[in-house]
Amino acid sequence: KRNRFFTNLIFIPPISFALITNYILRAFGDHDSWRYNTDMIIISFSFFIVSLFKYGILHIRLNIHRLYWKQSMQSIFIGTAMLNHKLKNDISKLQLFCRRMEQYANEQHDNELLSNIQNIQEVVQHLQATLSKFQSKITFRSSEKKRENMEEVMEESISSIRHMLNQIQIETNYDSTIILYCDKQQFKEVFVNMILNAIEAMPNGGTIKVHFQESFRYHIIQISDTGTGIDKQTLPHIFEPFFTTKRAKSKNYGIGLTYCCYVVQQHGGFIEVESEKCGTTFSLKFPKYSFLK
Structure with missing residues (x-):
């Protein structure tokens, strides 16, 4: 409704003004009023530009938003792919170091070190779960x-x-x-x-x-x-x-x-x-x- 209102507000006044100055007033002997059509067009065009960016006219604003979201999602895909790759590599290194430390702790029968290693492994598992959940939120499979x-x-x-x-x-x-x-x-x-x-x-x-x-x-x-x-x-x-x-x-x-x-x-x-x-x-x-x- 608002879109229709602003569209009418942009087009109806200049058209009506042109009809009045070119035909009705001329019929009454006024042959100079048509010169003000330029001013009316400038006013209407200015209102059109303001409404275009503030409210949207003829769904043009909607198209601008769609382009913005498409670019935003592409940025997310690229950034997340890089982050995902980096974190997975670092998590793999942590898991490798944990296994080596666990092997050493078992050989030395160091229960305190084993307990600390288990805590580290729990943190690593939590990181993996968080990363997987985050990845699932922003991964868009092909549409069926x-x-x-x-x-x-x-x-x-x-x-x-x-x-x-x-x-x-x-x-x-x-x-x-x-x-x-x-x-x-x-x-x-x-x-x-x-x-x-x-x-x-x-x-x-x-x-x-x-x-x-x-x-x-x-x-x-x-x-x-x-x-x-x-x-x-x-x-x-x-x-x-x-x-x-x-x-x-x-x-x-x-x-x-x-x-x-x-x-x-x-x-x-x-x-x-x-x-x-x-x-x-x-x-x-x-x-x-x-x-x-």
């Missing part, structure tokens, strides 16, 4: 797309984390049957990520609402929570790679929503976020014409 019923995908996603709900209720409302040509596993990961975010936003319990609907142009999947919401300063950054508001002890790496945004965009859609003090709503929108396969 086919027609999928989103209701079934959502129900499977909810079932996989139902044990984590505790005092949280999930309400589902499938007003619309949504069939997308997509990668089922990637969409399950997206739904799980978003539901987990909603759970973390409600430490004292609450309600998560899942709503399927459609507009004239879009299939819409909404996931809402009744948590504390996201403040205005944080909201523009939530999809940025490695951005997180979680505590340092949290296992959150700040890439969950980045992953969701990337997957949705790879399937031709986009995500809108609305947040107030009483909760947050994520709307995943997919153009209908993109899923006619």
Whole structure:
């Protein structure tokens, strides 16, 4: 609606002004008013430029964001591959040294040294597990797309984390049957990520609402929570790679929503976020014409 409003505000005034000065006023004998058309065009063009960068006109701003996310994800892939390779090499060296030290400690019957070596091995195993988990979060396998019923995908996603709900209720409302040509596993990961975010936003319990609907142009999947919401300063950054508001002890790496945004965009859609003090709503929108396969 806002996009349509600004589009009309840009095009209707100069067109109306041109019609009035070129035809109506001229019919009443005013033959000089048309000279002001240039001023009106300059004003409208200036407003267009400002609106383009601040709000987005004709979805041009959306395309700029998509390019930004694509470049961000490519940077993550390259940086993580280098980091992963380096850490794996160092962990392998640590394991080798631990085995040699363990062999020496057994020969010397040094129980204190053996205990210290076991502590080091536990730390190494923890590093391996953390590295594997981190790698799984940012590794995108090749897509295996086919027609999928989103209701079934959502129900499977909810079932996989139902044990984590505790005092949280999930309400589902499938007003619309949504069939997308997509990668089922990637969409399950997206739904799980978003539901987990909603759970973390409600430490004292609450309600998560899942709503399927459609507009004239879009299939819409909404996931809402009744948590504390996201403040205005944080909201523009939530999809940025490695951005997180979680505590340092949290296992959150700040890439969950980045992953969701990337997957949705790879399937031709986009995500809108609305947040107030009483909760947050994520709307995943997919153009209908993109899923006619």
